[in-house]
Amino acid sequence: MSLAPRSSARITALGTYVPERIVTNEEMSRIVDTNDEWIVQRTGIRERRYAREDEYTSHLCIAAVEDMVRRHGSRLDDIDLILVATHTPDVPFPSTACLIQTHFGIPAAGAVDLNATCAGFVYGLHMANSFISSGLHRKVLVLGADALTKITNFEDRTTCILFGDGAGAALVEYTEDEGAFLAAHLGSDGKGGKHLYRAGLADSLFGEQLGGGGKLVQNGREVYKFAVSTVPKGIEALLAQSGLPLGRIDAFIPHSANTRIIESICERSGIPFEKALYSNEYYGNTSAATIPLALQLGIDEGRVKPGDKLLLYGFGGGFVHAGLIVRWG
Template sequence: MNNLSALNARITAIGSYVPDRILTNDELEKMVDTNDEWIVQRTGIRERRIAAEDEYTSHLCIRAVEDMIARYQTSLDDVDLIIVATHTPDLPFPSAACLVQAHFGIPVTGAYDLNATCAGFSYALHTAGALVSAGVHRKVLVIGGDTLSKITDYTDRSTCILFGDGAGSVMVERDDEYPAFLAHHLGSDGTGGKHVYRTGLASHLNGVPLGGEGKLVQNGREVYKFAVTTVPQGIEKLLAKSNMQRSDIDWFIPHSANLRIIESICEKSGIPFEKALYSLVFYGNTSAASIPLALDLGIKEGKVQAGDTLLLYGFGGGLTHAGLMVRWG
């Protein structure tokens, strides 16, 4: 296959972690005006995992990397860059990536956090693949992790039913004989930032006052419209760049925001819903962690096999979106 956009890099290992505590729909029913049937019908979510009070994003990321090491026996000693995709770091600084570096004592490596919210893992994976393929780095540790429970308003029934905590990690390494990063497509629409945000140093956006007082605020209807329009268009561009057909895609792994969004994207893009992998049913929307969690579930369940072509697509706050065509294994 002639593909000039392919990068000489591949994913060589994966790991994942979710906290022990389970928050069920029945429990949420005691907190806000909702019920299991209403939540499942509108989102597909049945449970989500919640970090302990003293458990933060870096802790989840570390556990995901430990899982990866245990399963693939990959070494961290020669990692020369760490990228953590998150918008809920333990602290504004030092970065979660630096906390991961400190925990494992990785000797000579760069480390930084990347914030593209729910598209963060796709952005970070694209960055790693490009840097490795360019010869700037040889081995990049990419982690997507978020503790959304820390910024969720549990009095807002429109958002608290959605979000959970988790982390997933992958190793990206140089491979000249098996280029596995087949195509990418990134985009943004900053005018839609008002539709999903969290206040920080500023409490205004483009002169408009914001609410939420540090908690996540989302206009679900507008985010839905953005996703079901933008992602199918991005998929068309990915297919063109990779010189592939829809039938060449073995698995579609979108951001696990909401099952209804995934169904609509599949319908509009012509990808069979049966090819979609998602992590939201028992983990909820875990933002930057949702795609690696879904991929790892697919691997553990025996669905994803070596040589499979994966279409990863993240979308979220910013508004941002990023799609990758990647060959697994």
């Protein structure tokens, strides 16, 4: 059971980026045996964005930060910590966060990558609030970014149709007013790791041989079961912790893995589907970037306004999951 977060922080800025190249379902049908109707019915995805061959996660992050600066006029030189949520770093090390720090010339920032796969952005926000509310930091740059097409097996028709590339950037800053982080709930089930993984130095997990040749491997049925059984319980815990009734939640922003998963979570949680914001329809599953992308779409469409209470929930490989209730603006 998670304790209600102490909060002296709020999210002050947001920016996003997706690559220019649009890959439609019709184009996917020329790569693998599939078609637009089959993909839309099962996933809700119509298009996805692919990074260029020479475009990596750090480039996606830099573009998202630049978008944030354009939108909000944010200062970067006083950032004191950079957290990048990704499982597709340009290189194992140096960290993507270090690449961001040096690109923008941020003079005195700690820099670290964290890997919570598709829940990474929510984990990053939670950590930023924790660091700031403890008094250790005052301004944290949180990024959720993945270049999933770099690790996609394009011979696997069940997974290659899902993924795209993208990034989101948020500033979390100290506030003397009431903090905006109202509830937090984290969890994990490592036994589920065998259902969604990418092999690395080890070629086995829990005594079972790993495959995929370094590409992403996913058992979609097991991921679905995990999400629709775990997330509704997490939502219940968040509401109990915050003392908010479900009707006070203005928008639900889950990881945009698959529209059918989101529909099932909404049904089991009692959340009206029209309150759900998702980004997979035209961007695909961008892992750690899906939630900031969906949030920015909601802001642009006027569906998210200052003062709104947002329920964010990420879930993915590990298995890991993380939820937050935050006040926007």
